[in-house]
Amino acid sequence: MLNLNDLALFAAAVEHGGFAAAARRLGVPKTTLSKRVAELEASLGVRLVHRTSRSFTLTDVGREFHEHARAVLIEAEAAEQVVRRRVAEPSGTVRLTSSVPTAQLYLAEHLPKLARAYPRLLVQLEVTDRFVDVVQEGYDIAVRSHFAPLPPSGLVQRQLASEPIILVAAPDYLAAREPLERPERLEHHDGLVVASTALPWQLFGPAHERVEGSPKAVMAANESNVLLGAASAGLGVACLPASLCRAALHAGELVQVLPEWNAGTVTTTLLMPHRRGQLPGVRATVEFLVECLAQKASDRV
Template sequence: MLNLNDLVLFATAVESGGFAAASRRLGVPKSTISKRVAALEDELGVRLIHRTSRSFVLTDTGRDFHEHARAALIETEAAENAVRSRVAEPSGRVRITCGVPTAQEYLAPHLPALARAYPRLQVEVDVSDRFVDLVQEGYDIGVRSHFAPLPDSGLIQRQAAVERIVLLAAPAYLAARGEPSSPQALAEHDGLLTGPANGAWTLRGADGASAVVSPRPRMVANEGRVLVSAAVAGLGIAVLPEGLSRAETESGRLRRVLPHWDAGTVTTSLVMPHRRGQLPGVRATVEFLIECLAQKQGAR
């Protein structure tokens, strides 16, 4: 029977990128971690890691072993938490990954309340727009905003919010340029676009009609807050999620254009690896965030 502590040291070294980083993370001497991983390799009779003074790379067998070792540790953690959850509030570390706009607009307003609700929970948020493999990188929750359904990846998916993407402009812009009365009239207006290849907007009406229109490109930016600021400054018409622009519409700095038309919807979902999704701390975090995001959506 393998030593569970050796699995912990091995998995932490892999996920930290080396023995030195694992030593700092665990507070265990680097030499101890190295010796225990070597002993693990001896017991298995196979090399798990190619390591030199400059590199630390898993072998193919090591990658397979890490996947199963990580699953075993998660099951062990789940077993412990299943008992602890009966006598204590959610606790432990919960790792969340999300993109920059999602962090700013959806998580930042609610994380302080989450911390107050569960003081024994340690939440780690990694904000990055790169693709993150939740299973391989050891994340508990991924918060993803998407325009199309997420692919079937074997992850648990929980839909948190769906919001319309609407057309907005500053009152001063509309006063100067006139208010479009139909989607086709947008061709005579300045557009604030999300990318050079996104010059055409596909709109749908409340009656089921659809239209594809191309405004005059005025500014291109792939970040929503930049487009909000440009619209408030009166540079043109933008298509933006309702939630992203709610403060500006409620204050009157932006106004709906063609209110019976929209440019589709954006969905915010929470995704979790199956095993980690069963941990009490992860479940509590997911339910808390879904409730907060649902309330935000209902506040429209």
């Protein structure tokens, strides 16, 4: 029977990229950690890690073993929490990751409310636009906004919100230009785009109409708030998620253009490893985000 502590030490070494970093994080000597992993390899009769003075890489069997070791540790944690959740509120650490726009648009407003609701829960949010391997990097939850359905990944997927992508422009800009009554007329207007190659816009209208609109790109930025600011400044027409525009529309800084048309939808989905969802802290975070983001998405523009 394998020692559960050895599995935990091995998983820590993998997740921190080597014995030295894991030893510092765990507060144990590096030699102890290395020895315990070596004893684990000896008991299994296989090499799990290729070690040199400069590198720490898993063997093929080591990668597969790590995946199952993490599952065992998660199950053990879940078993402990099954008991603890009956006598205590959600507690512990929940590791959460999202892209920059998703964090700004959805999480920034609601995570402080979560902290107040569960003072014994520590949510660690990493905001990054790089691809994150949720399982291998040890995250409990990933929140992703996407335009197309997410591919199968073995992760639990739970939709948080879905909203239209709308066209907006400043009133002063529209007053100075010819009327924009059909998507085809966008060719006579200036466009604020995510990239110079992101044209034409695919627009969907009444009775399942689908039309391309090709404004003249006068500014490109791959950050939605920059495009929002440019639209509010009267530089042209922007194509943005409805909730991002809500405050500017209510303040009269922007007007929705072609209100019967949209450029598709953006969906925000929560993903998590199946076993992590059994932990009380993770479950409380998930339910809180589901409730908050569903309410946000239901607000009218």
